Amino acid sequence: MxxxxxxxxxxxxxxxxxxxxxxxxxxxxxxxxxxxxxxxxxxxxxxxxxxxxxxxxxxxxxxxxxxxPPFSGLPYSPYRGTLYTPEELYAGFDPARPESYADTPDARIYAHWNSRGGANPPSLLETLAQRLHDHAVTDALEEVLANHGRPRKVVAIMGGHAMLRGQPDYRAVVELARELARLGFFLVSGGGPGAMEATHVGAWFARRSDAELDVALGVLAQAPSYKDREWLARAFEVRATWPLRDEDRPACESLGIPTWHYGHEPPNPFATHISKYFANSVREDGLLTIAKGGVIYSPGSAGTIQEVFQDACQNHYNTVGVVSPMIFLGQDFWTRTRPVYPLLEHLARGHEYGRYLLLTDSRERILQALVDFDRELEARGVR
Known part of the structure; x- marks a missing residue:
């Protein structure tokens, strides 16, 4: 239709x-x-x-x-036809007054969500409106991924929201994402701070020089945590200093998929497309499902580990029609700090996705693995 x-x-x-x-x-x-x-x-x-x-x-x-029929009295449209953008969600934000975030559509929707019972609204109409909204967002998401008949090569990067700007792990994710964007991959993350932000910063700077990136990372590092008062202001300073030029936009686009379930974490202002949901379960499953080009796991905590095994389940039973790579960035982290990889490797024995597991500290190995898999998908006529 x-x-x-x-x-x-x-x-x-x-x-x-x-x-x-x-x-x-x-x-x-x-x-x-x-x-x-x-x-x-x-x-x-x-x-x-x-x-x-x-x-x-x-x-x-x-x-x-x-x-x-339309709903009245809501700060969001249950029937929206497009994904969100940072400009829409952050309308009214003044970097000179970080507290002005409270006046933005994103903050007002989160306040409304909280005031209506959060994840368990007692009102049937509120629940219906949220479900219709999330359905509309998914529909708009599918249109973005279809990309006017040229399906995007989607790769997701997962990792913790607590990863701080200025840390080596943060820079490693930025540089990896930048190289992937330069190779034509469409970067996706959970759309929040930490490793998620680093993903979109990398895509944003795909057409910029190393020197420009170095200066930008220095600006961001002035407010390392999303809990810092200037966190969002420093992001907008970087956006204003190095805006996306029209000719660069196709190579620098990326997709963030956050949720008002974690609305205390502002959505990532470097993602050019924002698919924001009320239902975190829909968001989590959808994020992993669309990443048919592969998923990279940078260091994270409980949420990242949940995503690891949710992705493993999709691959184990091939529920999305494509068994895709699961790549773990950080050998010591994934074998000692969070010893997930040995268990996953054991689980994957005898299954197709065992071929696509990779544990490494090497950016070059990750890039090569994803390029090789993309060629495999193309040869199989799967995209």
């Missing part, structure tokens, strides 16, 4: 003489279009959260359309 997610797309569709039958109209302001709607073929048409005049509402229902 055709999806029309903007008024411009709606008007262009009509101007081309196409029918509205079996078309999905998502979140459109259609007051003033009543005459057009009443004259159209609306068999199988779906209206998701559209603003309709009373006469139009009665008419489209009589013509056999299905109408999902």
């Amino acid at each position: 055709v999806e029309l997610e903007s008024l411009a797309a709606f008007e262009q569709h009509l101007a081309s003489g196409k029918s509205l039958a079996n078309v999905i109209l998502q979140g459109l302001e259609l007051t003033g279009h009543t005459r057009t709607l009443l004259a159209a073929d609306l068999a199988g048409t779906i209206f998701l959260g559209c603003q309709l005049e009373k006469e139009a509402l009665q008419g489209v229902l009589a013509h056999g359309a299905l109408v999902f």
Whole structure:
């Protein structure tokens, strides 16, 4: 079915003489279009959260359309047609006044979520609105990954939110992500601070020099933790100093997938696309599912370890149709500090994904493994 997610797309569709039958109209302001709607073929048409005049509402229902009404009083749209951007979520943020984050759409949505019971809202309407929102975000995410018919080569980097700017681990993730972006991979993370931020910083600087990256990392290191008052301000300073140029954007795009379940962690301002969810379970499973090009695990704690075994389960039973690499950055960390790798290696014996396990400290080995796997997918016609 055709999806029309903007008024411009709606008007262009009509101007081309196409029918509205079996078309999905998502979140459109259609007051003033009543005459057009009443004259159209609306068999199988779906209206998701559209603003309709009373006469139009009665008419489209009589013509056999299905109408999902808009919700009132929410700081978010359950029927949004696109992913979020940092500019949208951080609208109103003033780096000179870090406390202004509380006035941004992201902070207001988190405050609303908390005030309605958090992960367990007692209101059926609130639960329904959140589920519709997350469904709409997933739909928009699939469109971004399809990339106008040129599917992206998705690689995810996982790691802890507590990883500090200025640490060697942080820089290692930045440099790895930058090299992957230069090789044409589309970088994805959980969309928060720490190792997740480092992933998107690397993609952001894919077309910048080593000297520029060094200076930028120095600026970020002035506020190492997301708990620091200047953390977000320093990120916006770097964005303003080294903005994404139009010609660089295709190589520097990346995707963050955060959640308001962890809304005390601000979303990453270096991710060009933000797929933010209410349901953390949907976010976690979806993040691992789309990373068919491979998943890299940098040092992390309980959340990262959960992702390791969730990914292992997908690979063990091949539930997504592609068994993809699981790469562990940091031999000492993954065999001594968090001795996950020996158990995973034992679990994978006799299974296809055992071939795609890698434990290393070498950025070059990681890059080569992912390039080799990408060629394998291309040879198999899987992308």
